[in-house]
Amino acid sequence: MISIVICSISPERLQQVIQNIQDTIGVEYEIIAINNREKCWPIARAYNEGARKARYSNLFFVHEDVKFHSQNWGVIIEEKMREPDCGIIGFAGSKVKFRCYSGWLQTPKMISALLYQREADGTKLEVRSVFKERPFEEVIVLDGLGMFVRREIWSEYPFDEESLTGFHCYDLDFSLQIAASNQYKNYVCCSHKVLIEHFSSGNYNGAWYKDTIRLHKSKWADKLPLKVPNFEISEKERRKYEERCFYHFVRGMLTVNCSEKKMVVKEFLFYSFSWKHLGHCVSIVCKYLKS
Template identity: 65%
Template sequence: MLSIIICSVLPERLRKISQNIDETIGVEYEIVTIDNREKCWSIARAYNEGARQAKYPNLFFVHEDVMFHSRNWGVIIENKLREPDCGVIGFAGSKVKLKCYSGWFHNNEWECTFLYQKKGNKTKLEACNVFLECPFEEVVTLDGLGLFVRKEVWNLYPFDEKLLIGFHCYDLDFSLQIAASKQYKNYVCCSHEVLVEHFSTGTYDQNWYRDTIRLHNLKWNKILPMKVHGLNLSKKKEKKNEEKYLNIFLRCLLDTNYPEKRTVLKEFLFYPFSWKHLGHCISNLYKYIK
């Protein structure tokens, strides 16, 4: 039994996903719609309100621009959620979250993804680190296009609507909270019996950078890095990747209209990089600081 929670702003998209779910889910369900056209709530608040209204023990927070291509997928998900240590299940995630600013993703080595992604006029099957023998792969972080979780777990770790007042980072924070508890494991669903298509990609504008920086500085910097159990990550490799991805984050941020570029750039220059890496970074960033 699944309570499906949708924060909706486009009635036609809501109609389509509702019909698609009805035709494919294969288990008892309800749809809890938060009409956000007038409320203009943050997605964290909308999802928490939807969860409070839900009558079933399993929750599914999902974007309205999603479509399932397989039938009876609800059976597969419900079976996994019955495992006592199952946390959140999604369709894209990472086995590592470093301390540096980032979303759920760092690189292909740690990424685990299994979904159809619409790109322009074509749809690409994105399958990264997926194995036939493993219908579910453990991860730390998850992308928010679709998140399954038991209501009892959400009750312990609801979306942080006090800190996250916009439409970004709710997925990163939610999955990190549950992974950090050490009670539950998060997973990417890699089963060929659960095929989902996502029609849009994320928006990495100045608001995303603002919320990402706030989330790291106010909540997660003292706890990260985090990785799945059994993954070998040496301190040398960890530091090297921290340097690399913080550099990438900053370069992308400086190409936006983010209003506090100088503050972030100053923080970057005082980061404890190796001298060789710092010199490389400064040469790459010269156009921004000259």
């Protein structure tokens, strides 16, 4: 039995995803749709309000721009959620969360994912770190397109309405809270019996960069990095990949209107010391001067 919480801004998409869930889920469920065209709540509040109304012990926070391509996927998910240490289950995530500013996405080596992703030139099957023997892969942080969690865990670690006052970083913060508790494990569902399609790839605008920077500084700066226990990475590798992740974050930030540009560029210039970093610094300074 699953309570499905959807923060909706499109009646058409909402009806499509409700019909798709009805046709494919295979277990008892309820839909709790928050009409956010009318309420205009931050997504953290919308999800919390939806969860408070839930009748069932399993919650599913999901975007309305998705479609399931498998039958009876609810059976597979419910079985996994019965494990006492199961935290959040999603469809894309990272085994490591670096200390630098970033969303859930770190570098390809750390990603686990199994989903259809709609892009401008078509829909591709995104497959990362998927193994036949492991239908669920442990991760630290998850993408928010769809997140299953038991209601008791959400009650203990609800979405942070005080820090998250917009429409970004709710997934990063929520999955970090639960991973950092050391009580539960987050997972990406890598089973071919649970295939989902996501119609959009996210909106990395100035607000996303600003919210990501603020969340790191106010809440997570002294708690990162975090990684899953069985993921081996040396200190040298970690520094290399973290510098690269930070570099891509800064490059992206310089393409949008973000008031924190100067501060973050300065932090990046003093972040690491290597020949690769010096090259990245030159690239960032040139891009900053043009922005």
